[in-house]
Structure formats: structure tokens, C-alpha cells
Amino acid sequence: MARPTDPARRERVLARAADHVLAHGLAGLSLRPLAAALDTSPRMLLYDFGSKQELVSAILVEARRRGAARVAGELAPETAGPEERLRALWAWISAPERVPYVRLFFEVHADAVAHPENYPDLATLVTDWFGTLGATFRDVTEGPGDTVTPTVVMAFVRGLLLDLAVTGDRDRADRAVDRFAGLLRA
Amino acid sequence: MARPTDPARRERVLARAADHVLAHGLAGLSLRPLAAALDTSPRMLLYDFGSKQELVSAILVEARRRGAARVAGELAPETAGPEERLRALWAWISAPERVPYVRLFFEVHADAVAHPENYPDLATLVTDWFGTLGATFRDVTEGPGDTVTPTVVMAFVRGLLLDLAVTGDRDRADRAVDRFAGLLRA
DNA sequence: CAGTTTATGGTACGACTGTTTCACTAACCG
């Protein structure tokens, strides 16, 4: 034996690569500029990740991991009613700090819709928000196996997020949340 | 003077190019394969459109033109209530024939969110559905200047479209429309 | 016919892509 491997180095590079993708998007990603921005070389990226495709996968997993880590802790005080929880969800997901994640979310999903063969397990990625959201909106729900309520809420939130991301009209978006919250209460 | 120009040829190529993009997406588009699929040459594509960027713009305009031409005629029988019109809107936009347009819509918007500088007038593209939809949902509206109602409806529809496109779960999507229609009525 | 303009083919340029190969250094074990 000799010179033990250093797995932490790969993780450091991965973290900075995820930062870069969250800041600049996935579309134009290529190894040489990415390596330059990360103070490394395309040689090392392939040494650590095998191929560009595997690097991208690792970046997406990392981005998803970061998002999931936060949604668990910061969301859903169980006490309030569904209307307040919708507002909390919207406030959290539409906050400026979340913009990079939202951008990446839409980028990946748009690409997945166009080329599903590259994303074998993406359908589950959409539906597994329902685990947390089904719990969050349990009392508006009709039975424990109800997937329709989270579907409705998430469809509205995602659609409104896209609207906000494109138009930047936060005022109109916030008022739309008010209106939708009113519909939920009635 | 000599040999008069033939503007119809450019339109023929554009129509077939739009077909190709609607079928295969914008992401991996490049001139040589596109030209091959269209029985022409990259040389001629640039001769007709000036640059790839201008070609893409023309294709997007053409795709949008086709979609707008249909939505005017096929939608919104003014007689029915808002619930029926929502169902009609959903049935129309989620029909299998619309899948290519929906795919392209999400692809363009995702790219626009990541790189807004390339789409100077995209915000209007999102909001001008409100002209037609504001008319469609006029009676659920609070006054003629109300943009919130169409925002809510379109957010729900777009988000649910993305869900359907990714998961393919039409059953759950249709039931979500039922639920949302119930909320609108109440 | 000559003259003029549109349309087209072929080709090459420079830049960029992901990946591979070769060489080399750095760090560890016995």
C-alpha cells in the first residue's frame, strides 16, 4: 500500500461545482470553463467523476440534497391551518435565496420533458415532494391515500413560480397566493 | 433585373424547421443535422435566415403563431360557466396533439429563466395569455383590470402541465382538475 | 445573345467539445 486516497477532495470539488451550476445553469456547462472556475483541470474532473455525465448527475444529487436538507427543518409548523401553511410554503420557495434552485429545477425538468431517456427516475422526483406535502396538507385531504390535494397545491405553486421567475412580478404573484389561499379556505 | 426572389421557399423551409424543432426540441439543435433532415444545407439556412440565432427566433415565432391560431378558434364557448371553461382549457392544452408545443414552451421558458438576456420580450409572452384568458374567465373576475384570476388559473394549469409532462400520470392530473374546478365554483 | 441577380454546392477556418494518452510528481508502507 501507499498514499491513501483522499475522498474529501472529490467532495470539495463537487460542492464548488454545484455552486457553479446553481449560479450559471446546466445548459452551457462544459468541462474546461468549469475546471477553470474551480481552479482545477478537466483532467481532474474526469479523474474524480469518470465522465461529464456522471459529474452532472453528482451535481444534481448534491443540489437536491441541499434543498431537501432545508425543506425538512424550515417548513410546516404543524399547528397552523392549511392557508397559513400554503403561505409559509410560498414564502419559503419563492424567497430570493431559492432562485438558483428554482432555476435549476425548471432547467432539469424542461430537459427531462424533451429527453426523458436521460432521466430514468425523474417521475419519482416530482412525486416525492408529495410525501412531505401530503403530510403538510393532510387535513385538507380526503383520506390518507389522497394524492390529489398535494397535486393541486404543488401544481399551483410550481406554475406560479415559473410565472414569477419569468416575469419577476412578485406583486401579482403574491396576490395570486392570497386568492388561492381564499379558495382553499372556502 | 433578373431572376425574381422566391419568398415562399424560405417559408417552406421555416415550416419544416418548426416541425423538426417541435419534434426534437431546441436544446441540441445544430445546423448540419437540421439541414440534413430538411433536405437542404447549412449554407442555405444561413442564406435564408442570416444566422442560427435568427433562425431559432423565426422558428419560435412560427411555433407561437401556430398555437395562437388554434387557441382562438377552438376554445372558450362563451356560454358555459367558469368551471366548464377550465375543463375545456385543460382538455385542449393537455391533449396529446399539444405535447410538442408544451415541451417547447417549457424548454424555452427554462432557458429564459437561466439566460434572460437572450429573451428580451419573454415576460410579455407569459402575460399576454391573460388577454385571452382574462376574457375567458371574465365572470370570476373582480373588475376589468383584474389580473389575479387569470394568474391563478394559468399557474395551476401550467404547473399541472409540467407534472403531467414529467410523470405521465393523466389520471391524477385529471382528478386534480376536478378538485380545482370545485374550488373555483365554491 | 450578354448581363444581372438569386440560389446553391463545396470547402475550409477557427473555436470548442468530451475524452485519452503519456509523463511525471507526491505521499505513503515496509
Place this chain on the structure above:
DNA sequence: CGGTTAGTGAAACAGTCGTACCATAAACTG
């Protein structure tokens, strides 16, 4: 020390990209 393995730099490979240049054919006017 020698031996072994991890890490790394530089360069090259084979390919694609958008585009520009040069020639030439095709269709028209006078």
C-alpha cells in the same frame, strides 16, 4: 532506500459547432 499508488499537468485526438469564402448553376431582363 525501493516500491506502490494517488494525484496532476500538458498535449493530442477525433469530432462538432457556427460561419465565411469562392465558385457556379439557374432564372430572369434587355
